[in-house]
Amino acid sequence: MATATATAADERVSGSSALGKVFKRPEVGALVAAIAVFVFFAVTTDTFATASGASTWLRSASTIGIMAVAVALLMIGGEFDLSAGAMTGFTGLAVGVMTTEWGLNIWAAMLVSLVLALGIGLLNGVLVMRTGLPSFIVTLGTFFVLQGINLAAVKAIIGQVAIQGMTNVPFYDQPHALFGSNVEIAGGRVYASVFWWILVTAVATWVLLKTRVGNWIFAVGGAQISARQVGVPVARTKIGLFMTTAGAGWLVGMLLLFTTSTVQSNTGVGQEFIYIICAVVGGCLLTGGYGSAVGAALGALIYGMTNQGIVYAGWDNNWLKAFLGVMLLGAVLLNEAVRRRAERSR
Amino acid sequence: MKKFAVAGVIVGLFLAVTGCSGTGQDEGPDEASDLDLTYAVVTHGAPGDAFWDRVKSGAERAGKDYGVKVEYSSDADPAKQSQLVDGAVADKVDGIIVSMANPDGLEQSVKNAVAAGIPVVTINSGIDKWQEFGAMTHIGQSEEIAGKAVGTRLKAAGWKNALCVIQEAGNVGLEERCAAVTSTMGGKVTNLQVDGTDDNAVQATITSKLQADKTIDGVLTLGGQYGIDAVSAVEQAGSSAKVATFDLSQDVITNIKSGKIEFAVDQQPYVQGYAAVTALYLKSINGNDFGGGQPVYSGPAFITKENADAVGEYAAKGTR
Numbered sequence: 142m143a144t145a146t147a148t149a150a151d152e153r154v155s156g157s158s159a160l161g162k163v164f165k166r167p168e169v170g171a172l173v174a175a176i177a178v179f180v181f182f183a184v185t186t187d188t189f190a191t192a193s194g195a196s197t198w199l200r201s202a203s204t205i206g207i208m209a210v211a212v213a214l215l216m217i218g219g220e221f222d223l224s225a226g227a228m229t230g231f232t233g234l235a236v237g238v239m240t241t242e243w244g245l246n247i248w249a250a251m252l253v254s255l256v257l258a259l260g261i262g263l264l265n266g267v268l269v270m271r272t273g274l275p276s277f278i279v280t281l282g283t284f285f286v287l288q289g290i291n292l293a294a295v296k297a298i299i300g301q302v303a304i305q306g307m308t309n310v311p312f313y314d315q316p317h318a319l320f321g322s323n324v325e326i327a328g329g330r331v332y333a334s335v336f337w338w339i340l341v342t343a344v345a346t347w348v349l350l351k352t353r354v355g356n357w358i359f360a361v362g363g364a365q366i367s368a369r370q371v372g373v374p375v376a377r378t379k380i381g382l383f384m385t386t387a388g389a390g391w392l393v394g395m396l397l398l399f400t401t402s403t404v405q406s407n408t409g410v411g412q413e414f415i416y417i418i419c420a421v422v423g424g425c426l427l428t429g430g431y432g433s434a435v436g437a438a439l440g441a442l443i444y445g446m447t448n449q450g451i452v453y454a455g456w457d458n459n460w461l462k463a464f465l466g467v468m469l470l471g472a473v474l475l476n477e478a479v480r481r482r483a484e485r486s487r
Numbered sequence: 488m489k490k491f492a493v494a495g496v497i498v499g500l501f502l503a504v505t506g507c508s509g510t511g512q513d514e515g516p517d518e519a520s521d522l523d524l525t526y527a528v529v530t531h532g533a534p535g536d537a538f539w540d541r542v543k544s545g546a547e548r549a550g551k552d553y554g555v556k557v558e559y560s561s562d563a564d565p566a567k568q569s570q571l572v573d574g575a576v577a578d579k580v581d582g583i584i585v586s587m588a589n590p591d592g593l594e595q596s597v598k599n600a601v602a603a604g605i606p607v608v609t610i611n612s613g614i615d616k617w618q619e620f621g622a623m624t625h626i627g628q629s630e631e632i633a634g635k636a637v638g639t640r641l642k643a644a645g646w647k648n649a650l651c652v653i654q655e656a657g658n659v660g661l662e663e664r665c666a667a668v669t670s671t672m673g674g675k676v677t678n679l680q681v682d683g684t685d686d687n688a689v690q691a692t693i694t695s696k697l698q699a700d701k702t703i704d705g706v707l708t709l710g711g712q713y714g715i716d717a718v719s720a721v722e723q724a725g726s727s728a729k730v731a732t733f734d735l736s737q738d739v740i741t742n743i744k745s746g747k748i749e750f751a752v753d754q755q756p757y758v759q760g761y762a763a764v765t766a767l768y769l770k771s772i773n774g775n776d777f778g779g780g781q782p783v784y785s786g787p788a789f790i791t792k793e794n795a796d797a798v799g800e801y802a803a804k805g806t807r
Contacts, residue, residue, distance in 0.1 A: 193577035201570050292656050292680060302656050303589050330573075401566045403591035406656040408564060448567075452574050458560045459534060 167424030168436030170476025174422065175439045175446070177475070178468065182450035189446075189453045192329030202445025203334040204229075204393045205412070206438045209419035210338075210345045211389035213437035215382045216420050217349070219362035219429025220269065220276040222383060223413045224261070227287035228390030230408035232258050233398040234295050237304030247312050255391045261287070262387025266380030276383075284413065292406045302406040307398065321399030334396040338438065341389065345434035358382065363430025419444055422472045443472055524555040524582070526767050527575035528760070530611070531568055531588040532561045533655075533683070537712055538734050538756050542610070544806055545760025546584065553768045555581075563655070565592025572596035575605075582606045582767035584760075585622075587613025588658050594620060606770045610759045612660040614782055623770065624778030626762045626785055628754035630660050633733075633787040634667025637707070637752055640789070641731065644749060646705040647674040650696060650728075654683030654713055661709050664733070668707060677703075686716050693720035697728060705729045711736035711751070718747045735790060735807050740799040743792060753798075754786035757806045 183190035189198070208225055215222055232254045239250035265283055269276045296302055307313065320337075323330040349355040357378045360368035369375050390409075398404050421427065422443060423436025447468045451461055528546050532539025543559045550557030558580070562568045565588075573596050575583050583600050587593050590613050600607050601621035609617040609625045617625040641649065649672065651665035662678075669676040679696055681689040697703055697720060706717040706728050714732030721728050731749045732739060734756070742748040762785065766777035777783070790798050801807040 188574075188578045191577065194574070197570050197574040197577055200573075201567070204566070296680075301659060301662055303591075303659055305591055305659070307591065397566050401569055401592040402594065403565055403589050405565065405589060405592075408566075449570070449574055452558070452560045452571060453578060455556075455558050461560075462534065 167433040170479040171423045171436045171439035174472035174475050175443050178443050178446050186453040192327045196329035198445045198449040199335050200332045201448050202442045203338040206338045206441030207341045207389055207393050208416045209437040209441040210342050210434045211386040212416040213420040213425050213432050215386050216425045217362045217432040218358045218382045222386045223280040224283035225386050226409040226412035227284050229393040230291050231287050232391040232394030233404035238298050240310045242299050258387045258391040259384050262384035266383035270376045295406055304404050307402045317399045320395045342438040524771050525580045526557050526582040527580045528559045528584040529571045530561040530586040531563050533563050541756040542760040545757035546764050549761040549764035565589040569593050569596040576600045576603050584608050584763040586611040590616035608763045608766045610763050625782040626759050628786040630663040631667045634664045635671045638668040638671030641672045648702050649676045649705040650679050651676050652679050652708045689716040690720045693717055694723045697724035697726040703728050708732040710734050711739045714739050737802045740795050740802045743795045751790040753788040758785040
């Protein structure tokens, strides 16, 4: 981030280099779009801006947001992960099967599930780095394999396609308190997933902006060859990023499992593109090397607000996806406009 | 005459002044629109699913007939569906209608709604759990009753080796249905998992299964449009297998008339939507508990060559 030297042509950033800096952040467009969406639904509906209304869209945004932040890091590093959605289902199902069917201790099952997830992330990373194939293709393969395992293996082991009776598992209450509980704040329920979302966003932002690893991520995504020449460990960084999205998939899997006490075989399928959309709305470029964790979190917030806001507005639900598409396109266009104005002031 | 006129005017005035003093009883609002009621319908149906479109039509028609507002939303993911229920509670609706394909996932949200004093009616799926969660009644088809009835019919028709085509991964109700069919049909029943959002893939999967096992003599599908897919698959595979299906559509009726589909089991989705709104409406205006603490069955009704014409008229309108 170079300090802005404002030109007279753009009066909005006149003289103030601090303001120029703010407008050159990738997440600015998403912030403006998020405020616009919030104001729109707050004005047009009765419930949206109340505490109990906010608790529903925050919860809706939180699990998407955790994944969007992890996927944003990976996209800044110049790669995709299409298996991220199915991973959330896989990790939850793994814990469910190991506890309800095999009677493994719940914490042990969660640990095994995390190891499995990180292993799959490692496999994704190694395959991409070793073969030189686009990560889009490699993770598409992983995605289908996971989807198949989620259905076939679960059905074969427990005889059905959804985890049932999770609440009867011994010690269920301990992880439930950590991942699935909620506290009442100002008359609205705030779920554990919201706090995890804030934590993940904060950690990711710190890593990106304040650590050496953060520099490596921008470097491998922006200019991989130059990065390798100056001694950045390209392979290790990228493999680490794939393991990060898998780890985030595990976290979200746990949040879903302990909030609803069930996971289905089809959980998370089709969500992977939503994570990517949220990251792009938040300012990530599809080509890598640019983006932000806070932006991705804001992108997820826009998605969550739209998702619930449409219901509160009482619009015909059949239009839901169309509304979402228009909203997201609008957000991306606004984003671009804001960014272009900021770039002009350089 | 003048006298009469004057008397008439005096009597008229007297009545006008006194006649509207009322009975002193609280009669409540006369017009439904005075009540300003809103009911939320939250289902697990995928958008574009013909079956759920009929549930929606039934609920919306009841809303129109009673003059109440009906808001429909759906999500197949139990986590998201429970968020929609929470949203309806936050919105302080006057009643919630919810389908529980995965009861565990909705337990907390439904209990919260009941705790908030909102009457809840479950529809379609969740017949084992509605009472435990505190819902008023359940309107739907017992998967077991319907499945067993179908199995008995198939046995009479002489099916020996059948496919049971499941179109939604994760729907416990569909799995139960196949199990119930198996229990009364005797013979061999193989469950076949297909991707219900892609009819092409459904056809192809059934075709290859029929080609792989020539002894299959019947295909049972669990949704109307998949029955049509099965008919095409049977033709493509050159198999002599018979087809029967759960749920109706206009095309299914046409195929029943032409004999390509043996029969269809109608659980009457329109009834589920309409009766659920009726149950909530009776609760709102008269404090009634519809169903008397028991589930209310919306089906099964069997559609065969004999009665296909009568039903066809409504199927054409997209309500059966």
